[in-house]
Amino acid sequence: MTSHALFQVPHLLTASNEPLRELEKRILEHQVKIEAWLRQQWRMMPPPLYSSVDLRNASFKLTPIDTNLFSAGFNNLNADFMPLAIQAAQAEFEHIMPGCLRILIIPENHTRNLLYFESLATLQDILQKAGFSVRIGSLQEALVAEQEINLPSGKTLILAPVQRIGNRIGVKDFDACFILLNNDLSSGVPEILNDIEQPIFPPPALGWSTRLKSNHFHHYNAVASEFAKLINIDPWLINPMYRQCDHVNFLKREGEECLIAHADELLKAIQAKYQEYGITQKPFLVIKADAGTYGMGVMSIYSADELRQLNRKRRTHMSTAKGNRPITQVLIQEGVYTVETWQGAVAEPVVYMIGRYVVGGFYRLHAERSSSENLNSPGMQFAPLAFATNCNSPEKCAEPDHCTNRFYAYGVIARLALVAAAREQHEVKNK
Amino acid sequence: MTSHALFQVPHLLTASNEPLRELEKRILEHQVKIEAWLRQQWRMMPPPLYSSVDLRNASFKLTPIDTNLFSAGFNNLNADFMPLAIQAAQAEFEHIMPGCLRILIIPENHTRNLLYFESLATLQDILQKAGFSVRIGSLQEALVAEQEINLPSGKTLILAPVQRIGNRIGVKDFDACFILLNNDLSSGVPEILNDIEQPIFPPPALGWSTRLKSNHFHHYNAVASEFAKLINIDPWLINPMYRQCDHVNFLKREGEECLIAHADELLKAIQAKYQEYGITQKPFLVIKADAGTYGMGVMSIYSADELRQLNRKRRTHMSTAKGNRPITQVLIQEGVYTVETWQGAVAEPVVYMIGRYVVGGFYRLHAERSSSENLNSPGMQFAPLAFATNCNSPEKCAEPDHCTNRFYAYGVIARLALVAAAREQHEVKNK
Numbered sequence: 001m002t003s004h005a006l007f008q009v010p011h012l013l014t015a016s017n018e019p020l021r022e023l024e025k026r027i028l029e030h031q032v033k034i035e036a037w038l039r040q041q042w043r044m045m046p047p048p049l050y051s052s053v054d055l056r057n058a059s060f061k062l063t064p065i066d067t068n069l070f071s072a073g074f075n076n077l078n079a080d081f082m083p084l085a086i087q088a089a090q091a092e093f094e095h096i097m098p099g100c101l102r103i104l105i106i107p108e109n110h111t112r113n114l115l116y117f118e119s120l121a122t123l124q125d126i127l128q129k130a131g132f133s134v135r136i137g138s139l140q141e142a143l144v145a146e147q148e149i150n151l152p153s154g155k156t157l158i159l160a161p162v163q164r165i166g167n168r169i170g171v172k173d174f175d176a177c178f179i180l181l182n183n184d185l186s187s188g189v190p191e192i193l194n195d196i197e198q199p200i201f202p203p204p205a206l207g208w209s210t211r212l213k214s215n216h217f218h219h220y221n222a223v224a225s226e227f228a229k230l231i232n233i234d235p236w237l238i239n240p241m242y243r244q245c246d247h248v249n250f251l252k253r254e255g256e257e258c259l260i261a262h263a264d265e266l267l268k269a270i271q272a273k274y275q276e277y278g279i280t281q282k283p284f285l286v287i288k289a290d291a292g293t294y295g296m297g298v299m300s301i302y303s304a305d306e307l308r309q310l311n312r313k314r315r316t317h318m319s320t321a322k323g324n325r326p327i328t329q330v331l332i333q334e335g336v337y338t339v340e341t342w343q344g345a346v347a348e349p350v351v352y353m354i355g356r357y358v359v360g361g362f363y364r365l366h367a368e369r370s371s372s373e374n375l376n377s378p379g380m381q382f383a384p385l386a387f388a389t390n391c392n393s394p395e396k397c398a399e400p401d402h403c404t405n406r407f408y409a410y411g412v413i414a415r416l417a418l419v420a421a422a423r424e425q426h427e428v429k430n431k
Numbered sequence: 432m433t434s435h436a437l438f439q440v441p442h443l444l445t446a447s448n449e450p451l452r453e454l455e456k457r458i459l460e461h462q463v464k465i466e467a468w469l470r471q472q473w474r475m476m477p478p479p480l481y482s483s484v485d486l487r488n489a490s491f492k493l494t495p496i497d498t499n500l501f502s503a504g505f506n507n508l509n510a511d512f513m514p515l516a517i518q519a520a521q522a523e524f525e526h527i528m529p530g531c532l533r534i535l536i537i538p539e540n541h542t543r544n545l546l547y548f549e550s551l552a553t554l555q556d557i558l559q560k561a562g563f564s565v566r567i568g569s570l571q572e573a574l575v576a577e578q579e580i581n582l583p584s585g586k587t588l589i590l591a592p593v594q595r596i597g598n599r600i601g602v603k604d605f606d607a608c609f610i611l612l613n614n615d616l617s618s619g620v621p622e623i624l625n626d627i628e629q630p631i632f633p634p635p636a637l638g639w640s641t642r643l644k645s646n647h648f649h650h651y652n653a654v655a656s657e658f659a660k661l662i663n664i665d666p667w668l669i670n671p672m673y674r675q676c677d678h679v680n681f682l683k684r685e686g687e688e689c690l691i692a693h694a695d696e697l698l699k700a701i702q703a704k705y706q707e708y709g710i711t712q713k714p715f716l717v718i719k720a721d722a723g724t725y726g727m728g729v730m731s732i733y734s735a736d737e738l739r740q741l742n743r744k745r746r747t748h749m750s751t752a753k754g755n756r757p758i759t760q761v762l763i764q765e766g767v768y769t770v771e772t773w774q775g776a777v778a779e780p781v782v783y784m785i786g787r788y789v790v791g792g793f794y795r796l797h798a799e800r801s802s803s804e805n806l807n808s809p810g811m812q813f814a815p816l817a818f819a820t821n822c823n824s825p826e827k828c829a830e831p832d833h834c835t836n837r838f839y840a841y842g843v844i845a846r847l848a849l850v851a852a853a854r855e856q857h858e859v860k861n862k
Binding site for chain 1: 824
């Protein structure tokens with residue numbers, strides 16, 4: 001699917017026709033208070049330079065389920081909102097590095113993933129239009145000269161081999177004053193990035209070779225409690241419960257007791273909450289690699305017993321993450337049903353941010369998945385559906401579930417995850 | 432005309448079909464350099480918090496002709512770009528007053544101008560959506576209690592009498608931490624605003640009781656030269672020549688020699704430039720009150736002789752500015768033809784900015800005026816036509832006169848006027 005294809009699908013509005021929800025109402029009522037609180041958070045700890053947050057909307061509950069600091073779906077955003085992304089980039093990049101003009105993007109080492117290259121081209125386009133000089137410096141060892149890639153969108157991407165001279169990196173005839181990582185470093189921090197003098201954002205320590213989802217949700221847990229207090233709601237409505245197990249090996253059945261005990265405990269806790277709110281759905285859990293990304297090493301279960309009875313195929317699936325890394329640390333997270341559908345397909349919102357600003361989002365649609373499954377799968381076999389409206393224009397006169405208000409609520413919850421990510425970033429910077 | 436009406440007119444695209452122009456081409460080619468230069472300007476001197484710039488596009492020449500620091504046409508902007516205005520307000524207001532939540536807007540003292548109230552309501556809406564608490568504090572002496580105004584757009588505006596307690600102003604039960612002036616102070620700075628401890632933006636010294644257009648163009652002249660050098664163009668292509676006369680009284684025919692001498696000189700200088708560029712149109716001048724606004728005290732002339740032969744009606748027209756102030760200082764400015772038309776009406780672009788960000792614009796259309804006349808008349812008898820696209824997304828692959836590129840060029844020239852306004856602001860702050 002190219003970025004053109006998404007304009008052929010009508011915008012998703014049916015999915016916004018849920019019954020009026022208490023949470024959205026509360027968010028709307030407290031909009032000024034919320035924005036003031038968020039501004040205060042950014043004054044204390046600046047947010048990552050860009051990010052995307054996967055949300056799940058269960059109608060009674062709206063939570064982030066994953067926060068990506070090396071976002072790769074910029075091509076899926078509504079082209080109508082590009083001005084918003086350009087403006088946000090102007091504000092944030094000037095803020096973080098006043099006077100710097102030349103940005104070097106370090107991308108993933110994919111060699112044939114055209115969708116990824118479309119995202120990279122869109123990111124480059126946003127930054128160029130924001131008034132920066134931007135080059136792509138690839139870490140691929142096989143790349144010895146500039147490579148031009150013609151994309152389905154009509155754009156052209158030029159990958160150039162990264163060069164290191166002394167403690168600075170750049171590409172031929174281009175000395176960058178700022179390094180923007182778009183490589184999640186799943187396979188570790190490459191030697192060439194060590195001790196370079198230019199600022200690198202996000203910090204390499206937030207790459208998946210060291211970052212843990214459990215640490216993100218540890219911070220998110222605190223953020224959700226503070227926010228829930230601010231607008232007087234039960235934090236559970238915006239917070240998925242979780243537990244964490246170290247020393248797991250699915251193939252060797254190591255760490256199974258930890259998984260089972262936590263799963264059992266969590267399912268009971270969810271059941272209690274479901275009862276409190278009169279929810280009749282069946283609680284479920286999502287088991288994920290704690291350092292994983294890219295939709296690898298993820299599965300859903302409805303009972304702790306399932307963990308005992310995993311077949312060979314599922315055990316293998318759960319044994320390696322992106323970049324062939326063995327999975328040994330595991331996050332067990334409360335599953336959140338998604339109630340949003342579009343033409344029969346299950347839809348999961350993804351919100352994109354540049355710095356503190358929500359710049360758009362899209363729905364992951366997956367016709368072959370159920371409402372309790374992970375929609376971010378290897379190979380990105382989902383159809384993206386760009387948000388029809390932006391996320392920063394709440395309309396108090398409209399119903400809370402009016403699409404502009406729903407998207408505003410998405411933007412608020414995504415920014416709560418961003419506050420958690422800002423705390424993670426602060427932590428690694430001060431180590 | 433209400434803000435709804437503008438959506439009934441098709442967007443102006445025909446006006447963008449001018450032949451490829453050298454200036455737009457040069458601006459596109461140097462986009463990154465231009466943005467970097469503008470960022471540098473803002474680091475030295477922050478821009479006014481909001482502004483609007485009237486432009487004239489003569490095809491061979493694109494210049495600002497007026498820069499308004501108390502903008503009152505927010506209702507004319509394309510509603511699709513509101514997110515851009517909201518985001519810009521979030522960036523700029525937090526930047527200028529970190530931690531402040533409550534903004535008091537001081538509006539004009541109009542009592543029946545619904546179009547003005549629509550603009551005010553849109554401004555309030557932008558700031559509220561940006562996450563601030565915003566009230567309107569009127570200086571009208573006749574206002575003793577809150578007044579609710581129902582607007583044609585369906586919005587409701589509440590005017591409250593300004594109260595002063597000690598050195599702070601606010602409205603009932605609302606202690607503002609920031610005062611946003613939307614009153615151009617044509618009649619002087621009212622007593623109640625003297626020595627208040629809250630920050631006021633724009634500074635009252637930039638109101639029309641003290642600000643002079645000639646000072647703005649004095650700064651603009653320098654800015655245009657610096658910019659012209661940056662992208663290697665003749666500064667005249669972006670700069671209207673001007674002269675200034677003090678001690679003028681049109682009714683008493685005082686100061687006529689100054690006017691005539693300058694007019695004569697200017698017309699010759701313009702003629703020389705027209706010859707240089709092979710332009711066959713007739714040079715003209717616009718005579719304006721130096722401290723004037725609101726389209727009052729403005730006339731066009733084609734020869735210095737006309738100044739000798741002014742009839743009573745024109746003399747009277749030129750004798751008083753807004754708020755019945757006598758005109759004694761006069762700006763004589765090179766007239767710039769507007770080549771843009773829409774359905775037979777002459778069109779003049781107006782670009783809106785919040786802080787450093789271009790957030791939209793519209794065309795003033797005036798079917799009964801010629802291409803050399805002032806389109807901003809008392810009573811605002813023009814039809815506003817919102818820009819179809821935003822001004823921050825240049826497309827290098829498209830032709831320079833493609834509408835997105837033309838609007839980008841408008842945004843650049845408007846921001847040059849903003850740099851001049853930033854210098855004016857810096858000047859009054861350091862007095």
